[in-house]
Amino acid sequence: MSVPGIDLGPDTAILATTWLLAAGVTLSTCEWLALRREFRSGGMYDWNIISVVHERNRKSALAMRLIGNYPVFLAVLILRLAAAVGLFLLPTYTTSLLLGVLLVSHALLHFRCVYGLEGADQMHFLVTAALWVDSLFQDPSVRDYSLGFIALQGCLSYFVAGVAKLFGPLWRDGTAIGHILNTRSFGARWVASFFSRRPNFGCAATYGVLAFELLFPLTLVLPTSAALGILALGVLFHVVNAFVMGLNLFVWSFVATYPAVLYLGCRINAAVFQQDA
Amino acid sequence: MPDGTVTPFEEVRQCVLDRRWSTPIWFPNRRYTKSLQDAMSELAKCSASFKSTELIFTTCYLTIANFVSGIGRDEDSQARQFAIVMTHGYESDDEPVLTFASSFHTLETR
Numbered sequence: 001m002s003v004p005g006i007d008l009g010p011d012t013a014i015l016a017t018t019w020l021l022a023a024g025v026t027l028s029t030c031e032w033l034a035l036r037r038e039f040r041s042g043g044m045y046d047w048n049i050i051s052v053v054h055e056r057n058r059k060s061a062l063a064m065r066l067i068g069n070y071p072v073f074l075a076v077l078i079l080r081l082a083a084a085v086g087l088f089l090l091p092t093y094t095t096s097l098l099l100g101v102l103l104v105s106h107a108l109l110h111f112r113c114v115y116g117l118e119g120a121d122q123m124h125f126l127v128t129a130a131l132w133v134d135s136l137f138q139d140p141s142v143r144d145y146s147l148g149f150i151a152l153q154g155c156l157s158y159f160v161a162g163v164a165k166l167f168g169p170l171w172r173d174g175t176a177i178g179h180i181l182n183t184r185s186f187g188a189r190w191v192a193s194f195f196s197r198r199p200n201f202g203c204a205a206t207y208g209v210l211a212f213e214l215l216f217p218l219t220l221v222l223p224t225s226a227a228l229g230i231l232a233l234g235v236l237f238h239v240v241n242a243f244v245m246g247l248n249l250f251v252w253s254f255v256a257t258y259p260a261v262l263y264l265g266c267r268i269n270a271a272v273f274q275q276d277a
Numbered sequence: 278m279p280d281g282t283v284t285p286f287e288e289v290r291q292c293v294l295d296r297r298w299s300t301p302i303w304f305p306n307r308r309y310t311k312s313l314q315d316a317m318s319e320l321a322k323c324s325a326s327f328k329s330t331e332l333i334f335t336t337c338y339l340t341i342a343n344f345v346s347g348i349g350r351d352e353d354s355q356a357r358q359f360a361i362v363m364t365h366g367y368e369s370d371d372e373p374v375l376t377f378a379s380s381f382h383t384l385e386t387r
Contacts, residue, residue: 031305042347044312049339114336115319116312182366184293185314192367242301246294 008263010143014134016259017150018095021127022087024252025102028124029081031249032109036077039112040070050114067108080105096135102128119157120249126153127256144267151264154257155217158234162213171210178202186245212237220265221272227265231258278353286360289348292317316340317361324377333380342382356381 038044047068067073083101086094106125110117127150134146170176178195181187181202195202212233219227235258238251278284294300294310319337332338345359361377 027303031303031308034305035308038309042343044309044340044344046340046343049336049343052334052336052339113312115315115340116308118311179366182368184364184366185310186294187367188296189367196368239301246296246300246304246307248301248304248307 008259008266010140010147010263013147013259013263014131014143017127017147017256018087018131020252020256020259021124021131022084024120024249024256025084025124025128026081027252028121028249029077029084033074033077033081036074039073044116045113047112050112053114067112073108073112076105076108080109096132099128099132099135103132118247118249120247120253123153123157123250123253123257126150127253147260147263150257150260151220154254154261155220157254157257158213158216162210162216165210165213171206174203174206175199177205177209181244188244191244209237219261220268222265224262224266224269227262231262234258278351279355283358284351284354289345291344313341313344316344320361321376329380338379342379346382346384350384354384356383358382 035044040046041048047070051068067076079101083098083105086098090098103125106121106128109121110125130146130149130153134143137143165171165176168176170179178192178199181195182192195205212230216230216234219230222230235251235255238247238254242248242251291310292313295306300307316337320332320335320341323332323335323337327335333342341359341361345357350357358381359379360375362373363376364373365371
């Protein structure tokens with residue numbers, strides 16, 4: 001399977017996805033390590049407080065009694081970082097082991113941090129799981145299913161987000177982006193001021209985001225050049241979000257699905273053209 | 278205070294994202310701020326469905342109380358109360374709205 005100018009075979013798509021995932025998880029884990037003091041007593045993720053949730057669930061309480069220990073959890077984070085960096089550096093026969101470490105560490109992180117996780121973490125988990133299944137079997141059909149899962153997950157994430165926005169009156173009347181960037185959680189004073197003075201710009205941005213999210217699944221059926229255009233818009237969308245809203249990890253986690261989206265789109269296009277011929 | 282006076286509320290800056298030139302690439306504090314915001318959102322929901330005697334044992338309440346008790350304090354302060362206030366953003370003159378106010382919690386003596 002090839003795209004004009006791009007040799008996008010399944011192996012290339014898997015490798016590109018793996019590297020983008022590894023970059024995102026490396027960055028994410030370094031950020032957690034920068035917050036390591038918060039896992040100690042008195043910190044934001046003080047185990048004496050977080051464990052209240054798990055004490056109600058006997059199964060997780062047993063598992064988490066070990067992970068709640070600060071040095072053990074620090075070791076988990078360091079192991080996670082080593083596994084993510086290893087995906088770049090170590091031979092491919094270690095990939096399933098490294099991805100397995102990432103999966104387990106993600107599950108532990110999810111238990112240990114009740115608050116502060118985001119959509120980028122969920123996407124990292126799903127992409128890791130699909131890549132891990134692929135690495136276990138090393139089979140062309142499993143590889144296709146893994147890439148298909150990642151591609152559909154990427155498309156579904158945007159589409160569902162777009163549909164959910166349609167139910168919001170502020171998204172329908174075109175003022176949502178202006179409102180979001182006016183908040184102190186996701187905006188900044190200069191951005192709020194900019195959009196306040198240019199409501200038409202805010203309206204265009206609101207409908208632009210809606211259109212992008214709702215139409216993203218078309219990348220699977222459009223000609224490759226048009227699909228590449230939408231994916232380039234997607235990269236731009238996440239980079240702008242990183243600058244304006246501070247959502248830096250979404251760049252890596254969502255763009256990690258793009259090689260699979262492109263690959264599946266090529267497969268669908270090829271199948272359609274073959275049928276026509 | 279020991280004499281019974283109550284000092285004014287102080288805004289907690291950690292609830293607001295502190296942007297720098299590096300934040301599009303490296304932004305660990307976003308996790309910290311988001312954790313606090315997640316806990317505040319959950320507390321707003323829980324406060325409507327839990328009795329106050331149950332609420333103080335929820336993870337969200339304990340997380341915020343733990344955070345607030347860790348903020349630097351006056352030597353003489355005896356107890357601490359926290360409140361969650363919703364603002365209307367940068368470009369608004371509307372008054373902030375109080376969404377939750379805790380009881381007073383005694384601080385450990387130093």
